Amino acid sequence: MAGRTMGLGVLQVGGIQPSETRPQVVARLVQGLREGKGRGADFVVFPELTLTTFFPRYWVDDIQDMNHHYETDMPSAQTAPLFEEAKELGVGFCLGYAELTPDGRRFNTAITVDRAGRISGKYRKIHLPGHANNIADRKHQHLEKRYFEVGDLGFGVFNTDGVNIGMAICNDRRWSEVYRILSLQSADLVVLGYNTPLSLPGWTEQPHTAMHAHLICLQAGAYQNSMWVAAAAKSGTEDGAYMMGGSVIVAPNGEIVARTASDEDELIVAEIDLDMAEAYRRVLFDYAAHRRIEEYGLISERLDRGAPLPVDF
Ligand code: ING
Numbered sequence: 001m002a003g004r005t006m007g008l009g010v011l012q013v014g015g016i017q018p019s020e021t022r023p024q025v026v027a028r029l030v031q032g033l034r035e036g037k038g039r040g041a042d043f044v045v046f047p048e049l050t051l052t053t054f055f056p057r058y059w060v061d062d063i064q065d066m067n068h069h070y071e072t073d074m075p076s077a078q079t080a081p082l083f084e085e086a087k088e089l090g091v092g093f094c095l096g097y098a099e100l101t102p103d104g105r106r107f108n109t110a111i112t113v114d115r116a117g118r119i120s121g122k123y124r125k126i127h128l129p130g131h132a133n134n135i136a137d138r139k140h141q142h143l144e145k146r147y148f149e150v151g152d153l154g155f156g157v158f159n160t161d162g163v164n165i166g167m168a169i170c171n172d173r174r175w176s177e178v179y180r181i182l183s184l185q186s187a188d189l190v191v192l193g194y195n196t197p198l199s200l201p202g203w204t205e206q207p208h209t210a211m212h213a214h215l216i217c218l219q220a221g222a223y224q225n226s227m228w229v230a231a232a233a234k235s236g237t238e239d240g241a242y243m244m245g246g247s248v249i250v251a252p253n254g255e256i257v258a259r260t261a262s263d264e265d266e267l268i269v270a271e272i273d274l275d276m277a278e279a280y281r282r283v284l285f286d287y288a289a290h291r292r293i294e295e296y297g298l299i300s301e302r303l304d305r306g307a308p309l310p311v312d313f
Pocket of ligand 1: 169170195198
């Protein structure tokens with residue numbers, strides 16, 4: 001490899017049952033950091049909402065009854081062992097969790113932590129899928145719009161041990177604007193976690209199509225923006241609900257360089273060349289030479305599909 005390299009790990013986390021405690025989950029993540037260190041990882045990506053079961057599948061009348069799924073402190077006494085292990089091993093990580101702020105706001109949040117165990121960046125999920133209303137005839141719902149506010153930190157890129165890391169969370173990966181905004185801030189790498197059930201209320205697709213759609217979002221995001229993309233699934237069956245695996249590391253040319261084979265706890269690691277992107281940024285995706293931002297206004301001016309624009313030809 002030619003340029004700046006880093007050992008990048010992605011820990012896919014198999015189902016977290018409602019009965020599982022935070023210390024039990026943190027122990028699984030600590031084990032993932034240790035295995036990652038042993039296999040050359042400098043940074044490990046954990047999934048979305050990794051400290052608890054995917055609780056937005058449940059309706060509760062009083063949202064306060066879900067407070068035990070949220071973190072009010074990060075790190076807390078229960079999550080501190082993860083930060084201490086990171087510092088001990090010299091391995092950074094990205095962790096997704098439910099955040100309850102002191103003034104009572106709720107976010108689907110992720111942080112980057114550097115190799116000294118310090119928080120280097122924070123992101124609050126902006127694209128919230130699913131619904132806010134109770135679809136009572138479904139045992140498993142998708143109530144992120146009920147349990148979280150839209151993130152208020154924008155899409156940030158954070159220098160973490162010399163690598164510009166951008167974050168996204170789950171449904172964000174399906175929206176092409178996310179990758180472009182992060183690449184315009186010179187992200188080398190985008191890390192994201194996800195919890196993707198095979199169906200949503202009102203939506204079912206073939207399993208192979210769901211996996212294909214998931215992968216092309218990540219591959220397109222990486223290729224079209226000359227970045228590395230790493231995605232970590234919370235997967236397998238939680239309380240009877242199945243979520244897809246498909247954790248991957250994607251190179252700036254869109255190629256998948258590492259991928260999980262299972263839907264359980266599984267670590268993938270790749271030695272990635274961050275400067276591989278340079279060739280793509282200099283030729284195919286030289287933004288300064290080829291982009292025409294004066295033509296792109298509709299993307300941020302128009303929310304939904306509307307009438308064709310007049311063309312004077
Ligand atoms: N989950 C899903 C995702 O975007 C979803 C929502 C489920 C979309 C099934 C499409 C099909 O991957 C989260 N948490 O955003």
